[in-house]
């Protein structure tokens with residue numbers, strides 16, 4: 106490529122600025138544009154910025170190029186936003202070389218002044234490399250720009266050092282997550298986890314997050330679910346000299362706007378343990394929460410077997426498993442195992458999101474244990490016990506009662522108390538029952554006779570009482586039955 110041709114293109118105004126829309130992911134409206142330089146050369150044709158920007162940086166031409174792009178873009182956006190009060194942000198890329206240039210700050214001030222664009226409508230995009238290569242010098246320029254009211258974005262996050270510390274110490278407003286990460290976000294658990302971490306960290310630091318290079322609806326849904334604030338990409342609009350900005354209402358076809366519960370890589374709260382494993386079930390990632398949940402460092406889990414860790418080879422879907430805590434017994438975790446498939450339908454990776462449910466499971470187990478205790482006390486009791494409703498229908502009886510009246514438990518459950526009572530005792534029994542039913546008596550104690558199927562009378566002493574539900578409603582009658590002879 107010829108430096109002379111580029112120089113004369115810049116000098117002769119033969120470059121162009123294209124604008125790519127940036128949309129608000131909460132409603133799909135266009136909230137800004139990114140200015141992207143375009144160079145069409147008669148001989149070379151359309152030269153991609155990746156090539157001519159590098160050449161311009163190497164030759165120092167980038168300073169003139171950047172100044173030209175900044176002024177042209179500011180002038181254009183000042184026209185678009187004239188008389189408008191709604192937020193609209195123009196993003197302009199700044200090369201590390203420009204940022205180091207002493208005149209850079211003054212160039213920005215002049216561009217804003219000459220074009221009439223308000224400083225808060227301008228966002229300068231810088232890359233991590235630009236910052237890292239010369240932190241002290243660059244930081245002071247960034248702080249001065251911030252004081253001016255200009256916003257600052259960290260571009261292509263995820264391609265360089267991806268240092269979150271960097272974000273903390275600089276006056277940044279926006280983090281733009283590089284499209285190489287966004288490309289995989291709906292299908293690759295590792296990338297999804299990484300992006301989620303960046304989003305959470307950026308939000309904690311008070312920054313907005315822009316997802317770059319969103320091309321598909323699934324990616325849009327995923328970045329929406331992860332909490333990204335804005336999005337940019339071919340799905341929302343390609344860079345163009347005259348982007349459509351007036352129709353801020355979302356395209357009716359933007360299905361990504363409606364929250365979807367299925368088809369997403371499921372990631373959730375910070376307390377959850379997120380594990381990613383490869384197709385052989387070898388753990389390739391563990392979130393920091395494993396320190397709290399299992400008393401182990403993420404690096405202790407990576408390289409191990411997911412199957413061993415969970416104590417089972419899990420299928421897709423919700424599961425509850427017991428995991429060992431390094432120095433404190435075990436933890437119950439409930440979670441999902443989500444296989445991520447490649448285009449051929451083969452499992453590529455497995456994502457596992459686990460929530461600590463130890464307290465809930467312990468409580469359930471205690472309840473189950475006490476139910477079990479109650480059941481064995483009921484069935485094993487040496488005296489007869491019967492539960493009946495207020496019409497005398499038998500609801501539950503224990504083996505001791507069945508034996509006493511010479512019938513099986515299941516047989517009794519088809520009968521009423523009257524069916525096993527001696528005919529002479531039916532009258533008084535009915536009277537007692539109606540008293541209990543009416544609430545006139547909570548309990549009664551009688552000596553009566555049951556009748557075995559062969560007609561043998563069985564004298565018994567019955568102690569019956571009302572059973573109430575937890576909220577105090579009469580529920581049934583419990584009767585304790587002893588052979589009357591035992592009492593004498």
Ligand code: C2E
Nearest residue numbers: 141142154155158174198199200318319320337338339344
């Ligand atoms: P960038 O700042 O990250 O800009 C986004 C790039 O991603 C643009 O490429 C844009 O066309 C492309 N893009 C946006 N959405 C999608 C998508 O959905 N899919 C795909 N595959 N690509 C998408 P472009 O215009 O080729 O620019 C490449 C890079 O060149 C820019 O990356 C930026 O770093 C640099 N650049 C462009 N214009 C300027 C400029 O005026 N000054 C400086 N210093 N750098 C510039």
Ligand code: MG
Nearest residue numbers: 139198230260
């Ligand atoms: Mg950019």
Ligand code: MG
Nearest residue numbers: 260261281317
């Ligand atoms: Mg970028």
